[in-house]
Amino acid sequence: MKEKVKPKTLPGFMELLPNEQILFNKMKEIIQKTYEKYGFLPLDTPIIEDANVLLAKAGGETEKQIYRFEKGENDLALRFDLTVPLAKYVTEYYDKLSFPFKRYQIGKVYRGEKPQRGRYREFYQCDVDIIGDGKLSIINDAEIPAIIYHTFQNLGFDDFTICINNRKLLNGIFLSMQLEKESTEILRVIDKIDKIGVEEVKHELQKQIDIEKVETMMKFIAIDGNNAQKIQALEELNISNEVFQEGLEELKQLLKFITIFGVPENYFQIDLTIARGLDYYTGTVYETFLNSYRELGSVCSGGRYDNLAEYYTDRKMPGVGISIGLSRLFYQLMEHKIISADNQSISDVLIVSMTNHYEMCADIARKLRDEDFNVQINIEEQKLGKKLKYADHLNVKYVIIIGEDEVKNNVVTLKDMVTGEQKTAPFEEAIKLIKGIDE
Amino acid sequence: MKEKVKPKTLPGFMELLPNEQILFNKMKEIIQKTYEKYGFLPLDTPIIEDANVLLAKAGGETEKQIYRFEKGENDLALRFDLTVPLAKYVTEYYDKLSFPFKRYQIGKVYRGEKPQRGRYREFYQCDVDIIGDGKLSIINDAEIPAIIYHTFQNLGFDDFTICINNRKLLNGIFLSMQLEKESTEILRVIDKIDKIGVEEVKHELQKQIDIEKVETMMKFIAIDGNNAQKIQALEELNISNEVFQEGLEELKQLLKFITIFGVPENYFQIDLTIARGLDYYTGTVYETFLNSYRELGSVCSGGRYDNLAEYYTDRKMPGVGISIGLSRLFYQLMEHKIISADNQSISDVLIVSMTNHYEMCADIARKLRDEDFNVQINIEEQKLGKKLKYADHLNVKYVIIIGEDEVKNNVVTLKDMVTGEQKTAPFEEAIKLIKGIDE
Numbered sequence: 001m002k003e004k005v006k007p008k009t010l011p012g013f014m015e016l017l018p019n020e021q022i023l024f025n026k027m028k029e030i031i032q033k034t035y036e037k038y039g040f041l042p043l044d045t046p047i048i049e050d051a052n053v054l055l056a057k058a059g060g061e062t063e064k065q066i067y068r069f070e071k072g073e074n075d076l077a078l079r080f081d082l083t084v085p086l087a088k089y090v091t092e093y094y095d096k097l098s099f100p101f102k103r104y105q106i107g108k109v110y111r112g113e114k115p116q117r118g119r120y121r122e123f124y125q126c127d128v129d130i131i132g133d134g135k136l137s138i139i140n141d142a143e144i145p146a147i148i149y150h151t152f153q154n155l156g157f158d159d160f161t162i163c164i165n166n167r168k169l170l171n172g173i174f175l176s177m178q179l180e181k182e183s184t185e186i187l188r189v190i191d192k193i194d195k196i197g198v199e200e201v202k203h204e205l206q207k208q209i210d211i212e213k214v215e216t217m218m219k220f221i222a223i224d225g226n227n228a229q230k231i232q233a234l235e236e237l238n239i240s241n242e243v244f245q246e247g248l249e250e251l252k253q254l255l256k257f258i259t260i261f262g263v264p265e266n267y268f269q270i271d272l273t274i275a276r277g278l279d280y281y282t283g284t285v286y287e288t289f290l291n292s293y294r295e296l297g298s299v300c301s302g303g304r305y306d307n308l309a310e311y312y313t314d315r316k317m318p319g320v321g322i323s324i325g326l327s328r329l330f331y332q333l334m335e336h337k338i339i340s341a342d343n344q345s346i347s348d349v350l351i352v353s354m355t356n357h358y359e360m361c362a363d364i365a366r367k368l369r370d371e372d373f374n375v376q377i378n379i380e381e382q383k384l385g386k387k388l389k390y391a392d393h394l395n396v397k398y399v400i401i402i403g404e405d406e407v408k409n410n411v412v413t414l415k416d417m418v419t420g421e422q423k424t425a426p427f428e429e430a431i432k433l434i435k436g437i438d439e
Numbered sequence: 440m441k442e443k444v445k446p447k448t449l450p451g452f453m454e455l456l457p458n459e460q461i462l463f464n465k466m467k468e469i470i471q472k473t474y475e476k477y478g479f480l481p482l483d484t485p486i487i488e489d490a491n492v493l494l495a496k497a498g499g500e501t502e503k504q505i506y507r508f509e510k511g512e513n514d515l516a517l518r519f520d521l522t523v524p525l526a527k528y529v530t531e532y533y534d535k536l537s538f539p540f541k542r543y544q545i546g547k548v549y550r551g552e553k554p555q556r557g558r559y560r561e562f563y564q565c566d567v568d569i570i571g572d573g574k575l576s577i578i579n580d581a582e583i584p585a586i587i588y589h590t591f592q593n594l595g596f597d598d599f600t601i602c603i604n605n606r607k608l609l610n611g612i613f614l615s616m617q618l619e620k621e622s623t624e625i626l627r628v629i630d631k632i633d634k635i636g637v638e639e640v641k642h643e644l645q646k647q648i649d650i651e652k653v654e655t656m657m658k659f660i661a662i663d664g665n666n667a668q669k670i671q672a673l674e675e676l677n678i679s680n681e682v683f684q685e686g687l688e689e690l691k692q693l694l695k696f697i698t699i700f701g702v703p704e705n706y707f708q709i710d711l712t713i714a715r716g717l718d719y720y721t722g723t724v725y726e727t728f729l730n731s732y733r734e735l736g737s738v739c740s741g742g743r744y745d746n747l748a749e750y751y752t753d754r755k756m757p758g759v760g761i762s763i764g765l766s767r768l769f770y771q772l773m774e775h776k777i778i779s780a781d782n783q784s785i786s787d788v789l790i791v792s793m794t795n796h797y798e799m800c801a802d803i804a805r806k807l808r809d810e811d812f813n814v815q816i817n818i819e820e821q822k823l824g825k826k827l828k829y830a831d832h833l834n835v836k837y838v839i840i841i842g843e844d845e846v847k848n849n850v851v852t853l854k855d856m857v858t859g860e861q862k863t864a865p866f867e868e869a870i871k872l873i874k875g876i877d878e
Contacts, residue, residue, distance in 0.1 A: 007492055009527070010515070025483075037814070038813075039813055039816070042457065045448075067515075071506055110487070112511070121487075140818075312446040347478040366585070379578045389537075
């Protein structure tokens with residue numbers, strides 16, 4: 001016999017206890033069903049891809065984090081997001097797809113980051129994207145917040161805000177001030193506004209650009225009020241630049257249709273300070289915040305991009321999409337006790353046998369399953385106390401106990417694990433109680 | 440701009456078109472829901488594990504197929520099945536689990552096999568296992584065929600056979616004939632009986648063991664008839680060996696309870712020729728065959744094992760379980776045209792706009808989604824013909840067309856894509872048709 005190996009899960013890899021896993025899976029399923037309600041098609045691409053295909057676009061930080069290795073003569077890598085595999089997919093199967101191509105993908109991705117609390121090396125992303133062939137209507141951008149709204153509603157949240165911006169506004173301002181080249185650096189500074197405040201942003205910007213341009217920038221950033229007031233203020237900036245006007249027009253269209261798609265007014269707002277994905281997004285951007293837990297950061301982000309697959313094809317494929325980082329979100333919600341897995345259960349009923357006449361247990365299990373209940377059976381040789389503890393641990397609502405007397409009299413003892421009530425009755429009567437049918 | 444990279448999926452990695460993926464996911468969900476009906480708890484272990492943990496038990500062929508690589512100072516490997524991660528899990532979290540521990544896991548596993556038709560390097564396994572702490576009642580072995588039965592029933596199959604054997608029978612015979620040492624080799628020969636036939640098996644065995652022992656072996660293998668007749672024949676072999684008698688007793692118990700758990704007589708049979716997993720299984724073994732497609736091999740296999748986690752702990756944890764290799768099964772069913780993805784659809788209704796008044800489209804989309812329909816919307820600038828082709832490709836049953844006239848008269852045009860019928864009516868009337876409500 002070899003020496004025992006100490007079994008351990010790698011740091012940075014989420015592994016849940018069963019009750020946590022039940023809750024996690026429920027959330028995953030809710031996200032999936034909501035995505036499907038909006039007509040997104042499922043996709044499931046390989047976790048391993050050819051490294052050259054996967055890294056066609058990557059560079060810098062991403063490349064360092066990648067799990068890359070050789071097997072035989074193949075240079076392989078694990079996917080680090082679901083967007084690159086989507087780009088690969090729509091290019092590879094272009095002739096077999098219909099556009100606009102709407103797909104969701106829920107799956108694990110891999111990044112060899114330094115493990116820290118809530119940061120995982122293997123984590124779930126839940127993505128939807130709408131990909132156009134050549135062009136894609138702005139109305140699609142308005143449907144996305146409805147998906148976010150219904151997803152988080154269905155997940156049980158009722159107090160969150162979907163923040164919306166359009167990168168063309170800022171880009172247009174840059175263009176009008178001939179600051180295109182400095183834009184990335186300026187955006188990087190502006191992006192810190194939540195952390196360092198307005199004055200510090202202003203201070204940092206003045207190191208690099210003329211004071212009157214900083215003033216225009218700050219006037220833009222200072223825009224406040226409700227959505228209508230913000231739109232008005234944007235119009236009053238009187239920036240004639242074409243890109244700016246395009247962004248403004250898109251934002252107005254978006255606001256109009258969001259409501260028609262069913263998002264209540266108090267769940268979304270223009271937020272001109274969000275400027276996600278410095279290089280990637282080109283138009284609309286989204287971030288979503290739980291209002292009582294703003295410190296969690298955005299729980300669902302995304303935006304519009306001009307050209308999904310430019311590293312694979314000359315075909316222009318614009319898209320708009322969002323991603324929920326479910327593993328991290330789950331960790332945060334658990335950590336802040338916003339959700340709890342304490343009462344999660346797969347089984348509705350546990351049948352325990354206190355005799356070695358097991359036929360009745362098996363028979364009742366079958367009958368309850370035929371009635372569509374999830375049923376577990378415990379016919380091990382254990383004491384009743386241990387079996388009830390087992391039931392407690394499984395969080396089942398009902399335990400059916402079969403002992404000698406029950407077999408003899410053809411009855412069952414039904415224990416309600418919530419109230420502690422116990423009743424001995426024929427099975428037909430017990431099942432009515434389980435079904436919640438009053439007599 | 441970098442040169443374009445040719446996007447390609449690696450050979451041996453399954454990647455489906457959307458309609459195929461819909462069907463695949465439906466099958467996966469049916470398997471999941473059936474496993475849950477039997478009270479199995481969900482588990483989702485990492486795909487990457489510490490190589491020393493994962494390979495504690497492996498050797499030979501398995502080790503060669505493993506995806507193993509280094510990242511930083513870590514020696515990592517991708518899981519090649521779901522059983523080793525289960526062994527790791529129950530040992531690592533022993534104190535937090537209740538036994539018998541029933542878990543299912545549906546996930547991808549990795550084996551760097553030579554790619555061939557229907558053999559994948561990344562594939563789904565759908566496993567259930569019941570793990571005992573020290574011991575585990577044989578009744579659990581009888582519940583497993585009920586899970587197999589309901590899973591394949593729910594998947595839409597009606598003509599399959601669950602073959603059952605108990606390895607203790609053969610082992611007992613070996614012991615009674617003092618052939619334990621030769622048993623692996625003898626089993627290997629016997630396992631070929633379907634391929635090479637009885638006579639050739641006999642011939643091969645005679646090379647290695649005495650003729651009278653071969654005769655006993657062949658008498659055992661020749662046992663035929665219905666289940667009751669087979670049990671009787673086994674009894675009439677008059678083998679007093681304890682292991683043999685234990686196996687026979689277990690098999691009898693199993694047969695008795697299978698029926699009570701709800702498996703009809705014609706769906707299972709004793710098959711003394713199956714002897715799965717030469718080293719691994721120690722008692723009951725299962726194989727499942729689609730009767731009209733026996734050439735597919737077993738579509739669901741498993742069995743009883745004495746000691747799940749012996750490489751990690753001294754604690755004895757017997758278990759019983761099965762596995763469905765879903766990727767391979769899906770491939771085979773598609774290849775043999777036993778299933779078809781032609782009519783698979785996510786959306787119930789597609790709304791297409793033939794005008795740039797999109798408000799009505801968005802409004803109707805919201806209303807239909809509120810009524811729990813899956814709805815996709817196409818407001819791109821495309822001709823009607825292209826949009827109907829799009830609807831065809833999505834396999835939606837209904838298309839709602841909104842043009843200038845519909846907007847003006849506040850009606851919708853509903854097209855039934857199956858019958859080709861088309862009707863213009865107020866939305867409230869159209870939704871009744873979609874719901875299948877006769878007026």
